[in-house]
Amino acid sequence: MVIVRGFFVLAFFMLSMMSGYSQVDPIAKARKVFQDYVDLSAQFDEKVVNLYSDRAEIQNTRVYPNGEKRVMKMEAQKYKALLKKALPLAKLRKDTNGYEDVAYVKEGNRVVIKATRISHLKGYASPMVITIGEDQDGEWRILREYSQSKP
Secondary structure, eight states, rough: HHHHHHHHHHHHHHHOOOOHSSSSHHHHHHHHHHHHHHHHHHHGGGGGGGGEEEEEEEEEEEEOTTSEEEEEEEEEHHHHHHHHHHHHHHHHOOOOOOEEEEEEEEETTEEEEEEEEETOOOOOOOEEEEEEEEEETEEEEEEEEEEEEOO
16 A cells, blocks of 8 residues: 555656756746747847737837836837838838847746847847746747837
8 A cells, every 4th residue: 555655656757857858948938938039039030920920919108318118118010010121121120129138027928128239320228028838829929019219
């Protein structure tokens, strides 16, 4: 009886360990999506739009030299269409970004990424917060993007 019970405890332990190996760390998944975002953006590749959920929340706060701020929200589909149109112009202008102070924080079943975005063309730094998580189809995508920009 003790041997049978010991076998079941061992089998349960091994199965739980094996299932843990099959699960990928959410932060690792978010890092992959963010690195794809950085790489595709730097290449002006329109595939970057596929990293956004069709239901993503997009918000940009435009900060003007006089201190005025305007918050702009956009539906994901409109943002993705705008991004596709803007990429060729950004490529011509060599409008690239860098990212510093990137931090990943797991919040529930999502990962929030906070970073400082550096606009190489305009020469300024601004905060950016991206939430990455599982989309409706099970793929990990950008679910929310809050950013700041300057004219």
